[in-house]
Amino acid sequence: DAGVTQSPTHLIKTRGQQVTLRCSPKSGHDTVSWYQQALGQGPQFIFQYYEEEERQRGNFPDRFSGHQFPNYSSELNVNALLLGDSALYLCASSKGGLANEKLFFGSGTQLSVL
């Protein structure tokens, strides 16, 4: 039973560039959430996708956008990268939409912005 998988594992970009991170949820899960974890901090909620729509959003600028596909996989896009976007980006999945708070996390994508 595959867990949550994310790609790539590491990424190096320069300021101003754009990046796309990918996530496949755990088998049987239909809801995907994205979190940003800066060094030494807890994860911060970016947004959540269910039924191919963004259902909830945290305090992140519009430079952060996402998508969910019919197979429940998801992408996180970040435009006009800033140095402060350097962080571990975690994808989490759950089953049954917005009412299930028990999340399963992937191993993340480590993004470095130079």
Add this chain to the structure above:
Amino acid sequence: EDKVVQSPLSLVVHEGDTVTLNCSYEVTNFRSLLWYKQEKKAPTFLFMLTSSGIEKKSGRLSSILDKKELFSILNITATQTGDSAIYLCAATGSSNTGKLIFGQGTTLQVKP
């Protein structure tokens, strides 16, 4: 603004010691409190608590929630080097159940 605060931020103990990690929260329409263990990268689920005063146990780990005083503790008995990790506490509110509000985490190092 909703917030979760963990203490201590870091802890160093020796194998066999017992540790207590603390988590306090202020969340509108509180629904649940979750504990995760983060080794390397992926946080792994430990416990979810919704009822006050009911202890959840899994092996040497246990956790309890106090909804009156707005805190939770995670106890680890007979610690082992494999318990070394970051322990994350998160809370949810009923208006945003899918959004976990995390604390800063407690970094636990268990020395042989």
